[in-house]
Each structure stands twice: as C-alpha cells, then as structure tokens.
Amino acid sequence: MELDRLDIRILRELAADGRLSWRDLAERIGLSLTPTMRRVKRLEEDGYIKGYVAELDEARLAGSMSVFVSVTLEKQSDKAIARFESEIALAPEVMSCFLMTGDSDYNLRVVVRDLDAYHQFLRRSLTLIPGVAHIKSSFALKTVLMRSAPPL
Numbered sequence: 001m002e003l004d005r006l007d008i009r010i011l012r013e014l015a016a017d018g019r020l021s022w023r024d025l026a027e028r029i030g031l032s033l034t035p036t037m038r039r040v041k042r043l044e045e046d047g048y049i050k051g052y053v054a055e056l057d058e059a060r061l062a063g064s065m066s067v068f069v070s071v072t073l074e075k076q077s078d079k080a081i082a083r084f085e086s087e088i089a090l091a092p093e094v095m096s097c098f099l100m101t102g103d104s105d106y107n108l109r110v111v112v113r114d115l116d117a118y119h120q121f122l123r124r125s126l127t128l129i130p131g132v133a134h135i136k137s138s139f140a141l142k143t144v145l146m147r148s149a150p151p152l
Contacts (some may be wrong), residue, residue, distance in 0.1 A: 001046050006031065007056035008152050010039055011048065018052040054147065062093070063113030065139065069126070070104035072134040080131045081105075088131045093121050104136070 002015070003011075008027045009132040013020060020028070032098045058064075073080050088108070089095050096109045112118045118137070126135060 001042075003048070007039060007043060007048075010043060011149070011152055014040075014049065014052075015152075016105070058095075060131055062111045063117060065112050065114060065118065066095075067110040067112065067118055067145070068138045068140065069106075069108040070100075070134075070138075071106040071108065071126070071132060072103070073105045074131050076105060076132040084127075084129055084131060091121065091125045091126070093117075104134075121133040125128055 006029055010025065013025055013028050022033055022037055022040075025040070026033045029036060031039070040049070071084075073084060084106070085097070085099075088094055088106075091110075093110045093112055094108050095111050098106050098107045099105065110118065110121060112121060122135070126132065
C-alpha cells in the first residue's frame with residue numbers, strides 16, 4: 001500500500017503523541033472523525049502501526065549510564081548465535097541488541113545506574129554466556145539525539 005500525505009501526517013502525529021484522542025488527531029490532520037479512524041485502523045492492519053507504548057523515563061527507572069558493548073563470539077555457528085541471543089534477551093539491562101557485520105558479532109546498548117552496576121552486569125550476565133570471546137565497552141557521555149520514529 002502506498003502512503004499518502006494524510007497517512008504520513010497521521011503517523012507523525014501518533015509518533016509524537018500516541019495518546020492523542022481521535023478528535024484531536026482528526027483536527028490536526030484536517031479530516032473528520034470517521035475517515036481518520038478508518039485510516040488509523042488501515043495503518044494498523046497493514047502493519048505501519050505496530051502498537052502503542054508509553055515512553056518511560058529510562059534514567060529515573062534504570063539509570064542514566066548508557067554503555068555500547070561490542071561482543072565477539074568464539075564461533076559464528078547457528079547454535080552459538082541462537083544461544084547468545086536467547087541468553088542476552090534475559091538481561092533486563094540490555095535495551096537493544098543487533099547482529100552486526102564487521103569486527104564484532106553484536107552491538108548492545110546497556111543501561112545501568114553507574115559503573116559498579118555495569119561491572120555487576122558483566123560479571124553476572126554477559127561474561128557467563130558460553131561462547132563469548134571478546135567484549136569491548138564504550139560509555140556514552142551525552143545523548144545528542146534519540147528518535148522514536150523513522151523518517152516519514
């Protein structure tokens with residue numbers, strides 16, 4: 001399905017505020033209520049809108065230290081990859097995990113309160129996963145930009 005300018009406006013508005021009422025959304029995009037509701041339902045059914053979430057204050061709840069961790073496995077076999085991915089999914093400190101090309105196999109973003117909490121995460125989680133050969137950590141100094149929606 002091709003998105004038109006009204007679909008794009010709906011997606012932008014909902015990405016900025018997923019709690020908009022139907023009426024407010026309709027006003028902002030310049031449509032009446034029923035066509036707005038139909039369009040949103042179609043965008044949901046077609047998979048452009050995957051769900052609605054609350055944006056939580058990460059720093060207040062989990063800590064303000066973001067650590068980007070490059071992980072290299074001993075082997076890149078299907079079994080080793082599956083095992084790492086299932087184990088890392090159990091660590092609540094891991095906010096995102098990407099299988100990579102290049103020098104490392106995975107890049108993680110880990111959120112913790114402080115350096116001691118990161119040390120505990122390493123000792124009690126990451127270093128215990130079988131097959132991990134190398135870990136490299138980079139500490140974020142400041143969040144410059146974090147978007148919640150792709151370019152529309």
